Amino acid sequence: MADPNVVFQQCINPDCAATYDLGQTLYACTRCGQLLDIRYDWARLAVPKKLSDFQARWASRGNPLDRSGVWRFRELLPFFGSADPVTIGEGQTTLQQADELAAFIGVKPGRLFLQYEGFNPSGSFKDNGMAAAFTHARMFGARQVACASTGNTSASLALYAARCGMRAWVFIGAGRIAFGKLSQALEYGAKTLQIDGDFDACMARVQEATKRLGLYLVNSVNPFRLEGQKAIMYRVLESLSWQTPDWIVVPGGNLGNSSAFGKAFLELKNLGLIDRIPRIAIINAAGANTLYRLVEQEGLRWNGGRVDAAKIDAFFARMKAENRKASTIASAIEINVPVNLRKALRALDASNGLVREVPDEAIRDAKAAVGKFGYGCEPASAASVAGLRRLLAEGVISPGERVVCILTGHLLKDPTATVDYHVKMDRELSNKPIAVADDIEAIVAAISGSEAPNSEFGIRNSE
Numbered sequence: 485m486a487d488p489n490v491v492f493q494q495c496i497n498p499d500c501a502a503t504y505d506l507g508q509t510l511y512a513c514t515r516c517g518q519l520l521d522i523r524y525d526w527a528r529l530a531v532p533k534k535l536s537d538f539q540a541r542w543a544s545r546g547n548p549l550d551r552s553g554v555w556r557f558r559e560l561l562p563f564f565g566s567a568d569p570v571t572i573g574e575g576q577t578t579l580q581q582a583d584e585l586a587a588f589i590g591v592k593p594g595r596l597f598l599q600y601e602g603f604n605p606s607g608s609f610k611d612n613g614m615a616a617a618f619t620h621a622r623m624f625g626a627r628q629v630a631c632a633s634t635g636n637t638s639a640s641l642a643l644y645a646a647r648c649g650m651r652a653w654v655f656i657g658a659g660r661i662a663f664g665k666l667s668q669a670l671e672y673g674a675k676t677l678q679i680d681g682d683f684d685a686c687m688a689r690v691q692e693a694t695k696r697l698g699l700y701l702v703n704s705v706n707p708f709r710l711e712g713q714k715a716i717m718y719r720v721l722e723s724l725s726w727q728t729p730d731w732i733v734v735p736g737g738n739l740g741n742s743s744a745f746g747k748a749f750l751e752l753k754n755l756g757l758i759d760r761i762p763r764i765a766i767i768n769a770a771g772a773n774t775l776y777r778l779v780e781q782e783g784l785r786w787n788g789g790r791v792d793a794a795k796i797d798a799f800f801a802r803m804k805a806e807n808r809k810a811s812t813i814a815s816a817i818e819i820n821v822p823v824n825l826r827k828a829l830r831a832l833d834a835s836n837g838l839v840r841e842v843p844d845e846a847i848r849d850a851k852a853a854v855g856k857f858g859y860g861c862e863p864a865s866a867a868s869v870a871g872l873r874r875l876l877a878e879g880v881i882s883p884g885e886r887v888v889c890i891l892t893g894h895l896l897k898d899p900t901a902t903v904d905y906h907v908k909m910d911r912e913l914s915n916k917p918i919a920v921a922d923d924i925e926a927i928v929a930a931i932s933g934s935e936a937p938n939s940e941f942g943i944r945n946s947e
């Protein structure tokens with residue numbers, strides 16, 4: 485086991501700062517109830533002198549740990565000590581330079597990049613976090629793992645549990661999960677509890693059940709999961725030849741990803757491995773906009789960790805009194821009570837970040853645009869691109885800045901949303917099927933009547 489003075493858990497509340505060793509699976513400070521961080525005494529650990537040192541791993545990618553998009557950066561999340569990290573090939577994702585999409589939304593060529601996390605084994609970024617959480621679970625002998633989920637956490641949990649030989653318990657809101665995701669949880673053998681409530685209710689119940697039954701919880705309140713998700717940012721830097729972009733634009737649900745990104749950059753800066761932190765823009769769906777309201781309308785700030793708790797409590801009391809429930813087509817971010825709220829405030833503070841909300845129509849159109857140019861993503865992911873459009877229109881992001889949008893989940897996760905847009909809706913990019921008689925003349929006429937694209941873009945790798 486790692487030396488508890490070198491690697492430990494610590495409460496993020498500076499007035500508490502209680503520490504716990506790695507073997508305690510708590511998910512919250514037992515003294516004050518706030519979130520826990522994984523902390524390292526870096527001076528006593530072996531950290532590469534520069535980020536490009538990680539390139540040495542490219543030569544040894546036959547080793548699964550060097551191939552993993554998480555563990556090839558293992559010196560930056562060294563909580564596992566001498567234990568064997570869990571990997572199933574997560575993080576083989578790519579940063580795509582999206583010049584056609586850039587032109588479509590008004591960004592200069594070579595400045596817009598899409599970090600496509602849909603390429604992960606279960607089709608979403610959650611696998612980055614699950615590799616780390618399951619490593620911790622296995623270190624301390626967990627047999628049963630659990631999560632509340634809008635879908636992708638359960639798909640990822642179910643996959644990792646199947647490969648690790650653990651029993652998986654999934655709490656989902658009845659009728660609220662996209663079919664691609666539900667099918668994964670069922671196929672991978674997770675026990676699925678359909679709770680008669682929304683995600684926020686499932687999250688509360690799974691935390692209670694975890695306490696009562698000693699299940700290992702893998703929602704993003706689990707600080708080990710966020711350690712794995714830091715690697716998404718390491719891969720972005722790697723793809724940009726270790727240069728820092730100007731902006732990271734990420735959808736915000738439970739705010740685990742944005743929190744992990746903030747922690748990743750803060751640590752890299754403190755270690756002297758980067759010289760500046762990109763600005764993080766967190767995008768809420770308008771129908772699930774707690775962070776947007778608190779930060780942009782009510783001025784809530786990290787404030788050195790002394791967050792205005794009265795403001796937060798009053799906000800949620802009002803939400804409860806109004807019986808306001810989250811509602812958006814972007815089911816993965818349909819969350820009104822984000823568990824990582826405070827850590828996200830820290831990420832915004834560290835990165836001079838900001839929050840925006842986007843309506844469902846903008847999410848749907850952005851999703852179709854991402855797909856049209858050959859990438860593709862699920863609705864929640866497209867909130868990042870919709871948010872970018874909005875920030876361009878506001879003049880907050882300028883067309884020449886280097887922007888990375890995180891595409892959090894695969895196009896195939898939510899086929900219903902995609903087919904509805906193209907078949908049932910009449911939007912700018914709707915691509916309706918053409919009904920044609922079973923007759924070759926009619927088919928020829930239909931094809932001849934349509935113009936072939938005349939594009940200045942297109943990949944030219946063979947030139």
Ligand SMILES: *Cc1c(COP(=O)(O)O)cnc(C)c1O
Pocket residue numbers: 608609610636637704735736737738739740741742816817862864865892893894
């Ligand atoms: C989980 C998820 C999100 C939300 O991420 P948080 O870390 O909860 O903010 C966004 N998009 C997709 C596809 C997801 O699965």
Ligand SMILES: [Zn+2]
Pocket residue numbers: 495496497500501502513514515516517518
């Ligand atoms: Zn505490």
